[in-house]
Amino acid sequence: xxxxxxxxxxxxxxxxxxxxxxxxxxxxxxxxxxxxxxxxxxxxxxxxxxxxxxxxxxxxxxxxxxxxxxxxxxxxxxxxxxx
Numbered sequence: 001x002x003x004x005x006x007x008x009x010x011x012x013x014x015x016x017x018x019x020x021x022x023x024x025x026x027x028x029x030x031x032x033x034x035x036x037x038x039x040x041x042x043x044x045x046x047x048x049x050x051x052x053x054x055x056x057x058x059x060x061x062x063x064x065x066x067x068x069x070x071x072x073x074x075x076x077x078x079x080x081x082x083x
Contacts, residue, residue, distance in 0.1 A: 009023070009030070009079065010024070011023075030074065030078040030079070037070055041062060041070070042062070046061070
């Protein structure tokens, strides 16, 4: 899923801007944002660090659809601020 999203975005940006630097920079920024977001989710909701600050009583597994929603939201924000 992530490979398809990034691949299509890179191809579209290549066609629109006719530059290799802009799509690669956008893809790198998006991937770093996704990794940071998923890491923060794991640290807070699975390992429990800082969970009391957010009002999370117990820690547990992450819902299976959450990474898909997170990728969609982060992709939209990354493309909005990059391009």
